[in-house]
Amino acid sequence: MQPVFKSLRLAAVSLVTAAGLCAPAGAAEPALRVVASFSILGDLVRQVGGERVAVEVLVGPGSDAHVYSPKPAQAKQVGQAQLVFSNGMGFDGWMARLLKSAGFKGRHVVASAGIQPLKGAADEHGHGHAHAAADPHVWQDVARVQAYVKNIAQGLCAADAAGCDSYRSNAAAYGQQLDALDQEIRRAWSAIPAQQRLVISSHDAFGYYASAYGVRFLAPQGVSTDSEASAQGVARLVRQIRQEKASALFVESIADPRLIEQIARETGLKASSEGLYSDSLAPQGEAASYLGMMRYNTRVLIAAIQRR
């Protein structure tokens, strides 16, 4: 129900602003109007900001931030916001241009500031790029999200000194939840022998998860596109699964369940039917919050490995 309510409220807000009224709809008047670039960051800002902050998210749940193009109404939201959060590391590189074109006068906080980035997935394939770009999907490591939360709290305090105590205590409480989640994920993986923690996945967003929790992610070979499969493509994937002794397979690029069955027959490894959430929250359900998403991904990954 919550997303429906949210979008209703959003519609109400934009209607009111379109009518030229300045007061936002809603009972408790928020002290800060904030825009976050994508859904995961939006959730983190909400957790820290609490009721004092009204958060709008530009790239909503289920949408891809890599190929986002701002709508005029969103440019208006940005122009009226006092504070804007982006992820940085090239993930939402369109933000700088949007701030300029929207005439944004407030404060811009890069949530990943100060975090030492991992190299991007590009150099794992051996293309020989000299300078692999930073992997921006930092939130896949729960421990590193603590730095996000600190940056968010600092940004909010700087824009709204009156609410600073509340932001600090929210951030501390959420930080404890993050700690607990981090421990929970580590405990869950400790039951799986290290050599079994090998997953073939068409996502390239799990570099931080891999390094934090000791899981290896390999890109599937052969079937990268959703065009009709070639015999070589299927053969390469089969050979890869056999040679690497992969324990789980997440290939959303293979939409034909019969081909998945055929690969399962050949290798004894059936592709998981559940998807992983890499860089956006789910519109509803467990993975609609950051904590829930990380829990969900971990459970799906481990279930796929244990199903073998």
Next chain:
Amino acid sequence: MSADMLDGLSLAGLWALLIEPFLEFGFMRRALAGCLALSVSAAPMGVFLMLRRMSMTGDAMAHAILPGAAIGYLFAGLSLGAMTIGGIVAGLVVAVASGLVARGTVLREDASMAAFYLISLALGVLIVSTRGNNVDLLHVLFGTVLSLDDPALWLLVGIAGFTLLGLAVLYRPLVLECLDPAFLRSVSRWSPVSHYGFLALLVINLVAGFHALGTLMSVGLMVLPAAGARFWTRAIGPMLALASGFALLACTVGLLVSYHADWPTSPVIVMVLGLLYLGSLLVGRQGLLGRLWRSPVHLKA
């Protein structure tokens, strides 16, 4: 590719090029077995289609089957049985209805078949569009020769056996009708039996081809080998054998090319069939060049 080609000069290279893919991967063996079954039945069907000037009918019927299979898919998912039955029912309805109209009214066979297959196609698209989920359906309509499982293989083998049996029973009236339909119609009540029996065989073969190559490509395995074989011989027996041989050769080569060159499988198979056809057109005994060197011999004789 070029490394593969160079390797191909040695015996071990030939082994790696031609045999090893089938030894290493079960899905390659299954694809080959499915192609073998299809080649044995669909290619001879194509010969009779061609001799009866119904090659385009084969194409129309392939479209008529599509919505039936789609409806089966919508009700039962990717179920082999539901899609087979749906396809056969839709195909038979179109075949019988257009045949009845052609034999009972002023409309000719081609026009009535076009009318009915378009109705069937529109109905199918309508149902699919209103029920959604057409992403999966695209994968259904394209080839799946790489994902043939045991039931699908048995279905192909069963259809191949049934087709050979049916062709053996219908052989005499079919040949007679190919040569002189008016004569058969005047001397025998077998004419409608052979006509509808043949259309029924056509439908089940198109359904078999649809499971392996997808609706769009399944007609290729009928029409192209038959048309190619026609350039080499006029006798029906050798033509049937040659068409089957062409089909099997093209399937094997197509699978191997798809394996080595990383190209999608069913279009490659149909392209190899097309090359065999074009080659036959050029150098076949009754092809373009064949006629040039054959005509003086005729003058002497």
